[in-house]
Amino acid sequence: MRTRTKAVMAAGCSLLVLTGCGAADMTKQTSPFANAQGARTVTLSVQSWVGAQANVAVAQYLLEHELGYRVDTVQVDEVPAWDALSQGRVDAILEDWGHPEQEQRYVADKKTIARGGGLGVTGHIGWFVPTYFAKAHPDVTNWKNLNKYADQLRTPESGGKGQLLDGSPSYVTNDKALVQNLDLDYQVVFAGSEAAQITQIRQFAKERKPFLTYWYAPQWLFRKVPMTEVKLPPYKEGCDADPEKVACAYPHTPLQKYLNAKFARSGGRAAAFLKNFEWTTEDQNQVSLLIADQKMTPEEAAKKWVDGHESVWRKWLS
Amino acid sequence: MATVSAALPRTGIPGFLKHRATAKLALLAVAAAVLVPLANARWASGTWPDALTVDLSEPLGRASDWIIDNRDGHPLFLYFFGHISNAVVLSVRAVYLVLLAAGWAGVTAVSAAVAWRVAGVRLALGTAVAFLACGLLGMWIPTMQTLALMVIAVAASVVVGAVLGLAAGLSDRTHRALRPVLDTMQVLPAFAYLLPVVLVFGIGVPAAVLATVVYAAPPMARLTALGLRDADRGVMEAVASLGATGPQRLLTARIPLARKELLLGVNQTIMMALSMAVIASVIGAGGLGDRVYQALASVDVGAALAAGIPIVLLAVVLDRVTGAAAALDDSRGGATRWALALLAAVAVALAGRFTGRLEWPEPWAVNIAEPVNRAVDWMTAHLYSGVPYIGGTADWAGHFTTWVLDPLRDGLQWLPWWSVLLIVAALAWLIGTWRTALTAVLAMAAIGVLGLWNPSLDTLSQVLAAVAVTLVLGFATGVAAARSARVERLLRPVLDVFQTMPQFVYLIPVVALFGVGRAPAVAAAVVYALPAVVRITTQGLRSVDPAALESARSLGAGSGQQLRQVQLPLARPALLLAVNQGVVLVLAVVIIGGLVGGGALGYDVVFGLAQGDLATGLVAGAAIVCLGLMLDRVTQPTQRRAKEGA
Numbered sequence: 001m002r003t004r005t006k007a008v009m010a011a012g013c014s015l016l017v018l019t020g021c022g023a024a025d026m027t028k029q030t031s032p033f034a035n036a037q038g039a040r041t042v043t044l045s046v047q048s049w050v051g052a053q054a055n056v057a058v059a060q061y062l063l064e065h066e067l068g069y070r071v072d073t074v075q076v077d078e079v080p081a082w083d084a085l086s087q088g089r090v091d092a093i094l095e096d097w098g099h100p101e102q103e104q105r106y107v108a109d110k111k112t113i114a115r116g117g118g119l120g121v122t123g124h125i126g127w128f129v130p131t132y133f134a135k136a137h138p139d140v141t142n143w144k145n146l147n148k149y150a151d152q153l154r155t156p157e158s159g160g161k162g163q164l165l166d167g168s169p170s171y172v173t174n175d176k177a178l179v180q181n182l183d184l185d186y187q188v189v190f191a192g193s194e195a196a197q198i199t200q201i202r203q204f205a206k207e208r209k210p211f212l213t214y215w216y217a218p219q220w221l222f223r224k225v226p227m228t229e230v231k232l233p234p235y236k237e238g239c240d241a242d243p244e245k246v247a248c249a250y251p252h253t254p255l256q257k258y259l260n261a262k263f264a265r266s267g268g269r270a271a272a273f274l275k276n277f278e279w280t281t282e283d284q285n286q287v288s289l290l291i292a293d294q295k296m297t298p299e300e301a302a303k304k305w306v307d308g309h310e311s312v313w314r315k316w317l318s
Numbered sequence: 319m320a321t322v323s324a325a326l327p328r329t330g331i332p333g334f335l336k337h338r339a340t341a342k343l344a345l346l347a348v349a350a351a352v353l354v355p356l357a358n359a360r361w362a363s364g365t366w367p368d369a370l371t372v373d374l375s376e377p378l379g380r381a382s383d384w385i386i387d388n389r390d391g392h393p394l395f396l397y398f399f400g401h402i403s404n405a406v407v408l409s410v411r412a413v414y415l416v417l418l419a420a421g422w423a424g425v426t427a428v429s430a431a432v433a434w435r436v437a438g439v440r441l442a443l444g445t446a447v448a449f450l451a452c453g454l455l456g457m458w459i460p461t462m463q464t465l466a467l468m469v470i471a472v473a474a475s476v477v478v479g480a481v482l483g484l485a486a487g488l489s490d491r492t493h494r495a496l497r498p499v500l501d502t503m504q505v506l507p508a509f510a511y512l513l514p515v516v517l518v519f520g521i522g523v524p525a526a527v528l529a530t531v532v533y534a535a536p537p538m539a540r541l542t543a544l545g546l547r548d549a550d551r552g553v554m555e556a557v558a559s560l561g562a563t564g565p566q567r568l569l570t571a572r573i574p575l576a577r578k579e580l581l582l583g584v585n586q587t588i589m590m591a592l593s594m595a596v597i598a599s600v601i602g603a604g605g606l607g608d609r610v611y612q613a614l615a616s617v618d619v620g621a622a623l624a625a626g627i628p629i630v631l632l633a634v635v636l637d638r639v640t641g642a643a644a645a646l647d648d649s650r651g652g653a654t655r656w657a658l659a660l661l662a663a664v665a666v667a668l669a670g671r672f673t674g675r676l677e678w679p680e681p682w683a684v685n686i687a688e689p690v691n692r693a694v695d696w697m698t699a700h701l702y703s704g705v706p707y708i709g710g711t712a713d714w715a716g717h718f719t720t721w722v723l724d725p726l727r728d729g730l731q732w733l734p735w736w737s738v739l740l741i742v743a744a745l746a747w748l749i750g751t752w753r754t755a756l757t758a759v760l761a762m763a764a765i766g767v768l769g770l771w772n773p774s775l776d777t778l779s780q781v782l783a784a785v786a787v788t789l790v791l792g793f794a795t796g797v798a799a800a801r802s803a804r805v806e807r808l809l810r811p812v813l814d815v816f817q818t819m820p821q822f823v824y825l826i827p828v829v830a831l832f833g834v835g836r837a838p839a840v841a842a843a844v845v846y847a848l849p850a851v852v853r854i855t856t857q858g859l860r861s862v863d864p865a866a867l868e869s870a871r872s873l874g875a876g877s878g879q880q881l882r883q884v885q886l887p888l889a890r891p892a893l894l895l896a897v898n899q900g901v902v903l904v905l906a907v908v909i910i911g912g913l914v915g916g917g918a919l920g921y922d923v924v925f926g927l928a929q930g931d932l933a934t935g936l937v938a939g940a941a942i943v944c945l946g947l948m949l950d951r952v953t954q955p956t957q958r959r960a961k962e963g964a
Contacts, residue, residue, distance in 0.1 A: 046612065048612075053612075072604075074602055074604060074608065075599070075602075075608055075611055075612050076521055076602060077927065077928040077929075077930075078928070078929075079928070079929050079930035079931075080516075080520075080521045080601075080602075080927070080928075080930050081521075082930075083386065083520050083521060083930060084520065084521045084522065084602065087389075087520055087522075089520070089521065089522045089602070105386075155716075155833075155835075156715075156716045156719035156720045156724070156835065156837075157719060157834070157835040157836070157915070159724075165834070168928065169921060169924050169925035169928045169929065170925075170928030170929060189834070189835070189915065189917075190915060190917060190921055191834045191914070191915045192834075192911075192912050192913045192914050192915045192916065192917075192920075192921060192924060193825075193913045193914065193924075195825075195829070196825070196829045196834050196838075196913065196914040196915055197834065199829045199830050199834070200829065200833055200834040203698070203712070203830070203833060206699075292618075295618060295620065295621075295687060295688065295691055297621075
């Protein structure tokens with residue numbers, strides 16, 4: 001009995017010694033892979049779409065080759081990325097499509113995240129049909145005529161209705177409500193990931209088959225599969241306030257950067273560089289296309305762009 | 319809730335009826351005749367009645383908000399979870415730094431030296447080649463990150479598992495309490511484990527490590543308990559008569575006797591941890607899994623494969639080396655050789671260090687992504703549609719969805735809810751005991767209560783279709799392999815690779831071939847579950863008593879007759895096990911199929927993770943758990959249950 005008590009006590013003590021007796025705030029712990037071997041490290045969040053990979057690839061290339069940082073990237077979905085950013089597990093998000101709820105919570109209330117300025121790219125979400133289909137049937141580009149084409153857009157997955165292809169569950173979407181409120185004879189089919197959606201679109205395009213998809217610009221796929229937007233009822237300020245009753249198009253969003261608040265204050269040249277990082281839709285598309293279509297690694301693609309655009313990125317380093 | 323268990327007789331069954339299927343069915347029919355009209359009168363509807371559901375999303379949503387708001391202030395987080403998280407981060411970091419400091423030459427040399435001493439020259443060479451291949455593929459750093467995470471996760475799993483196993487091995491009561499829990503954890507899809515840890519720890523390495531530990535510890539616990547309980551009575555008697563005290567008996571006799579099971583447990587734990595480490599990239603594990611996940615985002619099968627191959631190599635090497643360690647009779651001999659091996663390894667490491675070659679030299683990397691992508695492009699370009707006579711893969715997928723998946727789903731959803739419960743009860747009871755039947759029915763009812771009846775039946779229809787395809791293909795291949803040694807030899811490496819390949823890698827080629835939807839999810843599940851089914855079938859058929867076959871042959875049975883009338887009936891337990899394994903594996907991948915348009919429960923979990931909407935994800939996760947439990951009980955043969963039901 002005696003030995004057992006002793007053993008328990010010893011275990012308890014060693015646990016205390018191991019963990020230290022104070023408080024441990026896990027919201028301030030960084031990734032174990034960061035700053036290895038004394039290098040100064042910046043951790044960037046990469047979202048799953050290629051445009052975001054392009055931002056990160058170029059930022060990473062410049063941070064590593066011009067400023068001497070080591071860069072880690074972590075793939076996180078949009079909303080969890082906010083959480084990780086506030087905890088300091090990533091230092092920056094370079095492309096955010098608008099998350100008012102998170103912005104209120106972390107930027108305004110908790111002050112753990114700081115705004116990093118605009119990315120210079122304007123994002124737009126919408127419904128698209130392939131241009132070859134729109135040319136053959138010009139009236140398909142207005143939502144009022146969509147029901148006429150429901151038959152042609154049927155697939156095995158959409159049951160008896162037309163298919164509206166949606167992508168990753170992490171993206172901002174009102175499509176289910178839109179279909180319902182606009183009284184459309186369509187079924188929203190979620191591809192589950194952007195990769196799956198792109199693969200499907202390209203297969204359709206190869207066969208010159210008609211399709212209707214949720215898509216967004218800027219996106220490199222437009223170069224490969226030209227698509228035309230379907231006009232939805234125009235967007236007005238606040239018309240998407242109630243997610244159940246949305247019956248209007250998606251807004252045009254200037255994409256934003258966000259930095260971890262502590263990193264923004266004490267991140268030195270890296271933080272200043274990320275705040276200055278600002279380029280155009282054209283630039284981003286160029287890099288995205290190199291990555292996704294030419295299958296270059298993000299690093300090669302970034303190098304290629306950086307080599308040709310010194311005048312653009314020089315400004316970011318000051 | 320009253321009707322949940324209503325479709326089942328709750329009283330004990332007369333003993334003489336126990337083993338008669340008809341009697342069971344008759345009893346069930348009587349119970350149903352009484353209870354169904356009652357239930358139907360009250361809640362007449364095809365799907366699960368609304369009156370019997372509980373909406374958990376609001377309290378769960380509030381809990382999630384509370385956690386996010388209090389994570390940096392509440393004592394529970396500061397003094398408990400914070401320390402756990404901290405310990406994980408520190409230890410993973412320590413291992414990672416050591417691995418980096420050893421450099422690629424050092425890590426390779428040390429692993430090869432250990433493999434040499436434990437498993438011989440051939441495996442040592444294999445290990446070295448595997449590590450060098452990881453470097454050649456340009457994956458050295460991610461491989462080390464995964465390895466660091468694995469080391470910590472496996473160590474923690476082994477400790478947790480061993481402690482639980484020790485408790486269960488020494489105390490009958492703990493054993494009885496733990497057994498069902500461990501059994502259940504074994505059948506759950508890995509995806510279901512991710513959400514609860516994310517809820518508490520947020521995205522990142524600590525959450526990934528903890529999810530891995532939860533997933534990988536059960537086999538260690540099971541095997542430890544098994545080893546301790548099976549200790550030779552005679553030896554124990556002898557040790558006790560020598561006057562050894564309790565702890566002495568444990569340390570000097572029971573644990574050494576259980577050595578084989580313990581090492582087998584470690585082996586199992588490593589394999590489970592590796593497969594989880596990849597899936598955990600969804601919650602920020604980093605390393606190789608993250609590379610696979612990122613490659614998928616740009617539909618880059620080649621890059622996904624480049625990260626997938628190191629995982630397969632690691633898995634094969636770790637499996638063989640730990641397997642060899644378990645088979646080793648005496649590991650203490652040859653201390654000088656051990657010293658020699660380690661000395662050589664350290665010398666190589668230092669040489670690497672002083673020549674400044676710590677990081678894998680970049681020009682040595684080989685790019686396999688491009689040729690692989692070209693092959694995949696060719697495949698999709700030529701097979702997708704319009705192949706003469708047989709139609710393209712897209713057409714098959716379309717037909718499969720329209721003629722198999724849709725009717726199956728609609729049929730299941732059309733069935734009145736109580737009849738689904740009745741079918742589940744009947745199946746589970748026919749194959750198991752009234753206890754398994756009760757568990758299965760309760761699990762199914764819980765899904766209804768959670769309000770996910772229709773999506774769950776959707777998932778179930780995909781599982782059933784995939785299992786049917788898997789079994790047809792698996793049994794056919796298994797029979798072929800059992801009858802011809804050459805076929806088996808050819809199949810073996812293929813099965814090895816397919817079994818260890820992370821499920822993620824399958825997803826994109828299936829989309830390219832079958833389009834988006836439920837068909838590719840089913841296809842991926844079939845590919846993943848097939849190796850296990852083939853393997854178990856082959857082994858089952860092979861182990862049929864040769865004497866029985868001989869006598870059948872001497873009676874003039876043709877080879878087809880032998881197969882139908884002797885081998886298959888005698889291998890029935892193995893075939894049932896194959897069904898059970900097939901179902902469990904298929905479910906795991908059908909859930910991941912949410913990433914390629916599988917919809918239903920898998921999509922809900924992906925949605926929950928992606929949107930940070932943990933309420934949706936957790937409820938779907940719970941439904942997956944129930945579905946897995948139900949499927950396992952419905953396909954689990956009695957014998958196993960009976961043996962375990964201590």
